[in-house]
Amino acid sequence: MAIKTESFILNIGPQHPSTHGVFRLRLILDGEVITDLEPVFGYLHRGIEKLAEGRTYLQDIPFTDRLDYLGSMTNNHAYVMAVEKLAGITVPERAEYIRVILDELQRIASHLAGLGFFLNDLGALQTPLLYMFREREKIVELFDMCSGQRLNYNYYRFGGFVQDLPEEFLPALKKLLDTLPGFIDEYEQLISTNEIVLIRTKGVGVLKRELAINSSAAGPVLRASGVNWDIRRNDPYSIYDRFEFDIPTAQNGDTYDRYMVRIREMRQSVRILRQAVKDLPEGEIMGKAPKLLKPPAGEVYSRIEGPKGELGFYLVSDGTDKPYRWRVRPPCLLNLSALKDMVVGWKVADLMAIFGSIDIVMGEVDR
Amino acid sequence: MTAVLDYQQLKADLSKELPGIEIQAESSFLLALPEDIHHVCQYLVSRPLQMDYLTNLTAADYPEYIEIIFHLNSIVNNTAMTLKTRLTDKTNPKMASVVDIWRGAELQEREIYDLFGVVFENHIGLKRIFLWEGFEGYPLRKDFANGH
Amino acid sequence: MELDSGKPLSLLTLDEIDQHEGGIIQSFRTGHTTPYPDPADWLNSEEPPPGVFVTSVEKVLNWSRHYSLWPVMFGLACCAIEMMCMAASRWDLARFGMDIFRASPRQADLMIVAGTLTWKMAPWLKRIYDQMPEPKWVLAMGACGTSGGLFRDSYSVVPGFNMVVPVDVYVPGCPPRPEALLRAIMDIHEKIDKTRIIKR
Numbered sequence: 236m237a238i239k240t241e242s243f244i245l246n247i248g249p250q251h252p253s254t255h256g257v258f259r260l261r262l263i264l265d266g267e268v269i270t271d272l273e274p275v276f277g278y279l280h281r282g283i284e285k286l287a288e289g290r291t292y293l294q295d296i297p298f299t300d301r302l303d304y305l306g307s308m309t310n311n312h313a314y315v316m317a318v319e320k321l322a323g324i325t326v327p328e329r330a331e332y333i334r335v336i337l338d339e340l341q342r343i344a345s346h347l348a349g350l351g352f353f354l355n356d357l358g359a360l361q362t363p364l365l366y367m368f369r370e371r372e373k374i375v376e377l378f379d380m381c382s383g384q385r386l387n388y389n390y391y392r393f394g395g396f397v398q399d400l401p402e403e404f405l406p407a408l409k410k411l412l413d414t415l416p417g418f419i420d421e422y423e424q425l426i427s428t429n430e431i432v433l434i435r436t437k438g439v440g441v442l443k444r445e446l447a448i449n450s451s452a453a454g455p456v457l458r459a460s461g462v463n464w465d466i467r468r469n470d471p472y473s474i475y476d477r478f479e480f481d482i483p484t485a486q487n488g489d490t491y492d493r494y495m496v497r498i499r500e501m502r503q504s505v506r507i508l509r510q511a512v513k514d515l516p517e518g519e520i521m522g523k524a525p526k527l528l529k530p531p532a533g534e535v536y537s538r539i540e541g542p543k544g545e546l547g548f549y550l551v552s553d554g555t556d557k558p559y560r561w562r563v564r565p566p567c568l569l570n571l572s573a574l575k576d577m578v579v580g581w582k583v584a585d586l587m588a589i590f591g592s593i594d595i596v597m598g599e600v601d602r
Numbered sequence: 603m604t605a606v607l608d609y610q611q612l613k614a615d616l617s618k619e620l621p622g623i624e625i626q627a628e629s630s631f632l633l634a635l636p637e638d639i640h641h642v643c644q645y646l647v648s649r650p651l652q653m654d655y656l657t658n659l660t661a662a663d664y665p666e667y668i669e670i671i672f673h674l675n676s677i678v679n680n681t682a683m684t685l686k687t688r689l690t691d692k693t694n695p696k697m698a699s700v701v702d703i704w705r706g707a708e709l710q711e712r713e714i715y716d717l718f719g720v721v722f723e724n725h726i727g728l729k730r731i732f733l734w735e736g737f738e739g740y741p742l743r744k745d746f747a748n749g750h
Numbered sequence: 751m752e753l754d755s756g757k758p759l760s761l762l763t764l765d766e767i768d769q770h771e772g773g774i775i776q777s778f779r780t781g782h783t784t785p786y787p788d789p790a791d792w793l794n795s796e797e798p799p800p801g802v803f804v805t806s807v808e809k810v811l812n813w814s815r816h817y818s819l820w821p822v823m824f825g826l827a828c829c830a831i832e833m834m835c836m837a838a839s840r841w842d843l844a845r846f847g848m849d850i851f852r853a854s855p856r857q858a859d860l861m862i863v864a865g866t867l868t869w870k871m872a873p874w875l876k877r878i879y880d881q882m883p884e885p886k887w888v889l890a891m892g893a894c895g896t897s898g899g900l901f902r903d904s905y906s907v908v909p910g911f912n913m914v915v916p917v918d919v920y921v922p923g924c925p926p927r928p929e930a931l932l933r934a935i936m937d938i939h940e941k942i943d944k945t946r947i948i949k950r
Contacts, residue, residue: 244764248874249871249874250823250824250874250878251853252823252851252853256825256826256827256830257826257871261764273764276731276732277730277731277732277733277734277868277870278826278868278870278871279826279827279865279866279868279871280732280733280868280870280906281866281868281901281904281906281907282741282748282901282904282905282906282907283901283904284717284742285741285742285746285748285904285905286748286901286903286904289748289903297900298900301827301828301900304827304828304831305831348831364838365838365839368834368835368838368839369838369839369840372835372838372840375835385832385835385925385927386828386831386832386925387828387924387925446705448654448655448677449654449704449705449706450704450705450706451655451656451657451704451705451706451707452706462677464677469604469680470603470604470680470682471603534630536658536673536684538657545657547657547658547673549658549660549671549673551662559662560662560663562658562660562662564657564658564660568709569706569709569710571709572705572706572708572709573705597827598827598828601732729765729768733870733906734768734771734772734775734776734869734870735768735769735771735772735773736769736772736773736775736776737772737776741905746905748903748904748905
């Protein structure tokens, strides 16, 4: 006797503990197995691109903080670099080194938060999250020292920085660099050999290499599928060509690989930080930039390697002090293009693991 | 370093491979007509150029036309280029979708439909992505005023 | 097992669900154009006059309520990270009895709305607020909660949470530091201490 079943729609609504913000998923399930998936975006769509056209270039820097709010320094850097290319402003040496230091610290802080939320979704309720937040607090304290803010820093300016680093910054940073590798090793040892994590993540949610390139994935998601593509190495910006570091990649493209790539990237960031702190020169902190910036008419697309992937800005200027078109290339939205292929065929509990390993921030998906 | 392709050379190659297609090569981008975009993209994806990575797909609203901008990359050869097209009919703008060539265009084309009103033919599911059904107007056009 | 593919999956198809919800959001937006008045008369009230039986019951009830407020998690944007930092080990929220953030509104009595509210999300904020049992309190966190903040003149942002729900305490800042949020929670404790169970 054949048993007949029915599939049904399950709504994982905008208010949910595991959706990393306001994200909605409509699943079509056959029992516990997912057969189809439809994401619904837009619950945090604030219209930043339209608002930015009504403000001057300098007044748009705080908007860039609030895109990927776990990685504000790198967002600022991408925007400031785009405008400097458009207007032809050069940045002095000391400011470039400080930009590299702040970017890499921000990468470590963002990966810590992302991994903490991923482990939270797997079911290790709050404990690894609170440990990772403890380390993140130390980095955020450093940022608080230089910019005065704990989350949306608004520290970069066209041509450099408006204020130099305070004197307490470098000794505190050196002390942190001595203890941080020990913590990364401790997390890796505690979690990567844990049986439950291995069963739940190995082989789950595989993203194949060709599909990853075709669906415009970037960052750790792309590198975990076997593509050796990192903007810091393939299209270097700022002074990244002076530092020695490896690009971690993995072969299988499953959830475990995405997690391991992030842990290894944190170690490489510590390596870059050590080199940058050793070579930091003295000098001025701000290049020549006019008070009211009116770049010549033209357009530019410039990109950096942020913690979530390739963050790019496309700006069109018409000669006035307000931009004509202000576009953000959102890495988190494009990493989600292939979500359906990664998830179909797995169960609902695996969906949370796969979704957590892509590591999205809704502020950037919806802008 | 990512090498930007030589647009004059590209225009010569395209005129030879795809006769009958009008291409203009500017200093920093390649301009094609909206009807020919799908053919041009299919040529760009194939060997030897292999532009397999669609970095950015966006639009901008100018007084006479709506411009659609493609930023393409080749991961294999480490090259980059920009492709543009202009839709002159602003009351009913439409063009062919490139979803069958690059999967990453799906969500970006829905965003252009939502915020500019450009209809992409042969898209797998073209509907509003960030705003809700029933919202009147297309916000990123210049004649839409912000504010309460 | 075979799938019974003749029957529809739900009463509406997915596209019809989108249209239906779009209609809800449009009517919500046109229906909510004036803000709710703030329930702020507790600011000027004095200590309740001494009664015989009811005062000590009130005191014990208010004390127990304010030391075990359970928040419902409603983190929308950047302020949610500061709310999590407040609940983490440095500014420990568990010492106030608020360590568990409930996922279900039926088990919570405080709603900390942290982040920017858009018109698309607003009907669901009202629905979660309606699902909380009385007595309940709302804390609007950040500049986006007070007036719409940095995004005030955008086409899709609600200019302040008091357009949708009545708010008890506003916390300024973008984002507010965890110490500011703790001060706001202590203000809610003060408000709870001044409530009376029998209206005189």
